[in-house]
Amino acid sequence: MTVRQPKTEIQQAFDARMDRDKLLQCMRCGFCLPTCPTYITSGFKESHSPRGRIALMKAVADGEKEPDEDFYRSIELCLDCRSCEAVCPSGVAYGELIETAKQILIDHHKQSIKEKVIRAMTVRGLFPHPGRLNFVADFVSFYQSSGLQKLTHAMRIMNLFPASLKAMEAVVPDVHTYKQPVDAAKYQADLPPKKYKVAFFEGCLMGSMFKRTNSTSKILLELVGCEVVSPKQQICCGALSDHSGEKAMARDLARQNIAAFENLDVDFIVNNAGGCEAELIEYPRLLADDPDWLPRAQAFAAKVKDVTQILALVGLDQFHLALPEMTVTFQDSCHQQNVMKVAAEPRQLLRAIKGVHLVEMEARVSCCGSGGIYNMVEPDASGHILERKMAKVAAIPKVQRIITANPGCFMQMRLGVERAGLAGQVQVQSMTDFLLDAVNYTRYHH
Structure with missing residues (x-):
């Protein structure tokens, strides 16, 4: 007869807070395995797969396994990309399970100094605060445009910093350019009658370092007949907090955003960032x-x-857009x-541009390794995933x-282009920036 030992505090937390029905939904069929970036880059290690992680969560909740360091690493290394959900025949709510597990680890497992610092600087200290984000955007703009960045690179000063900070510095866009909105006035004469009224969700990074892309999104919406409003009380969506286990903060941010938008008489709430x-x-x-609530x-x-859903719905292709001959992916x-279920609309818009040849990547539905702050807290794992992408x-x-359709993807793919030696050949561009380029080219060349 086996004598079961009393559960540890963390086992009790898993027992109390994990949804047993959702854990038991996993049939261990393995459909998720080919879609999981960490399973592939780990050398097909079962504990780094979705079904492996679910089995580990259940074993800890049942008191059959003590949460050792291998267990912690398995949970922490998950990108929460949700690719497994898209192919799961049982409809396992993996995202909810992994986020609950991460929250429990934050509450009961000691974090490394590195992770504490990164969380304090980003998830808690920066992204929920628009004023701080704008200050950082202005500082980075000065750093890039003043020559300080070139001097820093020439003196190899970044080699003195942790790999995570060095990677972050490398992927930040040209903020001086991207934080300057496009002049919307020159498009006013082309605006059609209004068909819809939409509220635009600015986002934290998009609203500070990518103001240009937000402005191109709004111009495109207006060009297809949307009246666009943007409430000032909105704040960070809470994705970074939610996915990294900071549930209380994510809920507070959600309530603030709901309150900011709910009294607006609009048809849609539109955003241009997948996350x-x-x-x-x-x-x-x-x-x-x-x-x-x-x-x-x-x-x-x-x-x-998503902004592409509205542009496709109202018919951006009516403009018969064109660009010089080019191949894009x-x-x-x-x-x-995987969550919004938006894939057809961006492709519809790209294929409608004369001169643009859309070529899909092999195994296109795979993560780039950005994952919010994942590329900062797990730079090695993120780097391996990016290499595969x-x-x-390159093929x-x-x-x-x-x-791209997300600021994290934009910065991560820029890093990938640099590391792959493709900087002179391949340009990374946000979806609506590219579409407005097509609008401008069509206006002046046809």
Whole structure:
């Protein structure tokens, strides 16, 4: 007869907080394995697969396994890209399970100094605070445009910093350019009658370091007949907090955003970043235990759309857009693909541009390794995933552009282009920036 030992504190937490029904949904069929980036890059280690992690969570919750360092690493290394959910025949809510597990680890497992510092600087100290983000954007703009960045690189000063910070410095876009909105006034004469009224969700990074891309998104929406409003009270969507286990902060941010948007008389709430919009439609899950906010979260989420959904719905292709002959590929945002279920619309818009040849990457539905702050806290694992992605890009003959739909993907793919030695050949561009380039080219060349 086996005498079961009393459960440790962390085992008790898993027992109390993990949803047993959802854990038991996994049939261990293995459909998830080929889609999981950490399973592949780990050398096909079962504990780094979705079904392996679910089995480990259940074993800890049942008291059959003590949560050792291998268990912690298995949970921490998960990107939460949700690719497994897209192919799971049983509909396992893996995202909810892994995020609950990460929250338990934050509450009960000692974090490394490195992770504490990164979390304090980003998830807690930076992204929820628009003023701080704008200050950082201004500082980075000065750093890049003043020659200080070139001097830093020439003196190899970045080699003195941790790999995570060095990687982050390398992927930051040309902020001086991207934080300057496009002049919308020159498009006013072309605006058609209004068909829809939409509220635009700015986002934290998009609203500070990528203001240009936000402005191109709004101009395109106006060009297809949308009245665009943007409430000032909105804040970070909470995705970074939610995916890294900071649930209380994510819920607070969700409530602030719902309150900022819910009294607007709009048809849609539109966003251009896959990670943000996927979080917005999951506010009902995030606030499921709050009866006062759940109906409000459901009403909010029902209106959330990706910008390409609206552009395809209203018909951007009516402009018969064109660009010089070029080959492009599209980098799906994991959460846009796997949570928002948006994949056809971006491709529809790209294929409608005369002169643009869209070539898909092999195994295109795979993560680039950005994962919010993942590329900072797990730079080695992120780097291996990025290498695999860039090999798929390099295999496309004469590819000139990588079109992205998320700021994290944009910066990660820029890093990949630099590391692969493709900087002079391949340009990374956000979806709406590329589409507005096509609008401008068509206006002046046809």
